[in-house]
Amino acid sequence: MAEVLVLVEHSGGEVKKVTNELLTAAARLGEPAAVVVATPGTAGKLSDRLAAYGAAKIYVAESDEVSQYLMAPAVGVLAELVASVRPAAVLIAASADGKEIAGKLAVRTGSGLLSDVVELAEDGTATHSVFGGSYLAKSRATTPVAVITVRAGSIEPVSSPGAAVEQIIEVPAVNAATTAKIIERRPVQSADRPELTEASVVVSGGRGVGSADNFAIVEKLADSLGAAVGASRAAVDSGFYPHQFQVGQTGKTVSPQLYVALGISGAIQHRAGMQTSKTIIAVNKDPEAPIFEIADFGVVGDLFTIAPQLTEAITKRKG
Amino acid sequence: MNIVVLIKQVPDTWSERRLTDSDHTLDRASADVVLDEINERAVEEALRIKEAGGGEVTVVTMGPPRATDAVRKALQMGADSGVHLADDGLHGSCAVQTAKALAKVIGTLGDVDLIIAGNEATDGTVGAIPAMVADVLGLPELTHARKVTIEGHTVTVERDTDEGVTVLQAELPAVVSVNEKINEPRYPSFKGIMAAKKKPVRTLSLADVGIATSEVGLAAATSTVIESAPRPPRSAGQIITDEGDGAAQLVQYLVGQKLI
Ligand SMILES: Cc1cc2nc3c(=O)[nH]c(=O)nc-3n(C[C@H](O)[C@H](O)[C@H](O)COP(=O)(O)OP(=O)(O)OC[C@H]3O[C@@H](n4cnc5c(N)ncnc54)[C@H](O)[C@@H]3O)c2cc1C
Ligand SMILES: Nc1ncnc2c1ncn2[C@@H]1O[C@H](COP(=O)(O)O)[C@@H](O)[C@H]1O
Numbered sequence A: 001m002a003e004v005l006v007l008v009e010h011s012g013g014e015v016k017k018v019t020n021e022l023l024t025a026a027a028r029l030g031e032p033a034a035v036v037v038a039t040p041g042t043a044g045k046l047s048d049r050l051a052a053y054g055a056a057k058i059y060v061a062e063s064d065e066v067s068q069y070l071m072a073p074a075v076g077v078l079a080e081l082v083a084s085v086r087p088a089a090v091l092i093a094a095s096a097d098g099k100e101i102a103g104k105l106a107v108r109t110g111s112g113l114l115s116d117v118v119e120l121a122e123d124g125t126a127t128h129s130v131f132g133g134s135y136l137a138k139s140r141a142t143t144p145v146a147v148i149t150v151r152a153g154s155i156e157p158v159s160s161p162g163a164a165v166e167q168i169i170e171v172p173a174v175n176a177a178t179t180a181k182i183i184e185r186r187p188v189q190s191a192d193r194p195e196l197t198e199a200s201v202v203v204s205g206g207r208g209v210g211s212a213d214n215f216a217i218v219e220k221l222a223d224s225l226g227a228a229v230g231a232s233r234a235a236v237d238s239g240f241y242p243h244q245f246q247v248g249q250t251g252k253t254v255s256p257q258l259y260v261a262l263g264i265s266g267a268i269q270h271r272a273g274m275q276t277s278k279t280i281i282a283v284n285k286d287p288e289a290p291i292f293e294i295a296d297f298g299v300v301g302d303l304f305t306i307a308p309q310l311t312e313a314i315t316k317r318k319g
Numbered sequence B: 001m002n003i004v005v006l007i008k009q010v011p012d013t014w015s016e017r018r019l020t021d022s023d024h025t026l027d028r029a030s031a032d033v034v035l036d037e038i039n040e041r042a043v044e045e046a047l048r049i050k051e052a053g054g055g056e057v058t059v060v061t062m063g064p065p066r067a068t069d070a071v072r073k074a075l076q077m078g079a080d081s082g083v084h085l086a087d088d089g090l091h092g093s094c095a096v097q098t099a100k101a102l103a104k105v106i107g108t109l110g111d112v113d114l115i116i117a118g119n120e121a122t123d124g125t126v127g128a129i130p131a132m133v134a135d136v137l138g139l140p141e142l143t144h145a146r147k148v149t150i151e152g153h154t155v156t157v158e159r160d161t162d163e164g165v166t167v168l169q170a171e172l173p174a175v176v177s178v179n180e181k182i183n184e185p186r187y188p189s190f191k192g193i194m195a196a197k198k199k200p201v202r203t204l205s206l207a208d209v210g211i212a213t214s215e216v217g218l219a220a221a222t223s224t225v226i227e228s229a230p231r232p233p234r235s236a237g238q239i240i241t242d243e244g245d246g247a248a249q250l251v252q253y254l255v256g257q258k259l260i
Helices: A017-029 A043-052 A072-085 A096-109 A215-225 A233-237 A303-318 B037-053 B065-077 B095-107 B129-137 B190-196 B246-256
Strands: A003-007 A031-038 A057-062 A089-093 A112-120 A126-130 A135-141 A146-150 A165-169 A181-187 A201-205 A228-231 A258-262 A279-284 A297-300 B002-006 B009-011 B033-035 B056-062 B081-085 B114-118 B141-151 B154-161 B164-171 B174-178 B201-204 B223-230 B238-241
Touching: A003 A017, A003 A072, A017 A031, A017 A043, A017 A089, A017 A112, A017 A146, A031 A043, A031 A072, A043 A057, A057 A072, A072 A096, A072 A165, A089 A096, A096 A112, A096 A146, A096 B095, A096 B129, A096 B141, A112 A135, A112 B095, A112 B223, A135 A146, A201 A215, A215 A228, A215 A258, A215 A303, A228 A233, A279 A303, A279 B246, A297 B246, A303 B246, B002 B037, B002 B129, B009 B065, B033 B037, B033 B065, B037 B056, B037 B065, B037 B114, B037 B141, B037 B174, B056 B065, B056 B095, B065 B081, B065 B190, B065 B201, B081 B095, B095 B129, B114 B129, B129 B141, B129 B174, B141 B164, B154 B174, B238 B246
Parallel strands: A003 A031, A003 A089, A031 A057, A057 A165, A089 A146, A112 A146, A201 A228, A201 A258, A258 A279, A279 A297, A297 B238, B002 B056, B002 B114, B056 B081, B081 B201, B114 B174, B141 B174
Antiparallel strands: A112 A126, A126 A135, A135 B223, A181 B164, B009 B033, B141 B154, B154 B164
């Protein structure tokens, strides 16, 4: 059976959830082989988790250079593996970095690039959710190797033990003349909330929330539900909430079990990022707001009244 | 400073966007098309760099004949000239072919110091063309920039992603992609609109840039769409007006759906 390479996403010595999803998808196409590109001493901390989700092999590519450059070390490692292993496919998370690593790898290896995939079938057919979820399209690579980026949260991870046989490989030296150098990192402070794209409940606030301080109302409701917090672009542009929480066409695409929109009109570009949610709840004081066209349950009313009452009722029930 | 801006005409996100039934490519004929908003910001950034340090701004697009309108819009904003790669043979090209073709076009423009693109297009959301073009050209990429600084021959950007901000630096020539927090693009002025009429736009064919028709298009694409279908639209559910018990009814609904 051909190998299917999975580029491992990790931070702080832990495997990110999306990697379990990728390993699960990889097993449908062939034999999952995890690829860890990291600074020395990292792979050891990750191997148990990778084994638990079916990694038959772990390629360990460790070098100090990995912390000095963004994409280049991973692209170099994967390009060499594609040449030596001839995998059926390479699976990479559809994050900002992942998409670029995949694109560069596709260029270097002349492989088909299947981007932002939400489902992957055993025969290699990939499903994409396009135009903000208003279309489903299926595609295939016409090349021997497919480079596929998979949207986080779209494939249900299944644990299944793998042999996780480690194989040490080299990180090819980065060409400093053609690669931008990292001169500073300012990581985001991670909040105690689930990640937006992974959360099963998302509570978002829009311009109607009125100020950055008022976003506490959104956060409190989110916390009562164990939810992630999102925001509309108008809320982000007004400085109410940071950019990385923007939901929509040019922000995150989320597809949770429950999406709660507070003071969001429901412009087409916002809907593009959330309309595939299972259940949509909207609170808006304007009965004509387009968000009500797609809400499963809508309340025409003032969010400053409804949201705190809701938070209280939910907290009580959980009691 | 010679600056190239990569721009793309896309279906307006405000309009209904469709795929064609015949070959599942973008239905460009039925859509209202615009210069992608992120590319207005890319043009704006190029103009600001030019205004600060001098130079020339050339916009480059690959797309069907009507994409010339997008080039014109960029010229109205203040770009100096445009290059449009338009050829029937390009129809259905994949991302790898697009990146290679754009690199070929850039290769015909002489000494280029800086290439600026959007971080992700609103029609395909590949989010990788700038990095891929950089790879083909053998240039460093500094992508997802919310801030760009040029000092002498050094470019520094603040890359803004979920991970936080990463400050990247490279020597020119380089490829930069910008995110939507970079700037507010200017509106074309009346003077700009008039001036744009006289600015040169060169339309190039595949032969002009040295690409064989066998290298591009649907038949040679490294990936192909085999099937597409619109998702059934969502319909509205139950809408109530709050008369004091709105929150209570909402809780009941959530309980009924086993969501809490
Ligand atoms: C290319 C492009 C990309 C875009 N990408 C995105 C994107 O990724 N994400 C995104 O969100 N937008 C995006 N937009 C912007 C989008 O068009 C809208 O402008 C934006 O979504 C509006 O945000 P909003 O609903 O918070 O604000 P508004 O449209 O101003 O709506 C605010 C709503 O709050 C309600 N309200 C006010 N006060 C209260 C109250 N006390 N109680 C209850 N309700 C109240 C009002 O009735 C109103 O409906 C994009 C636009 C373009 C052109
Ligand atoms: N056909 C094209 N012509 C010119 N520039 C393009 C084209 N496709 C993509 N780009 C550039 O690449 C950016 C990112 O697009 P993408 O990687 O397709 O999401 C766009 O904002 C443009 O700057």
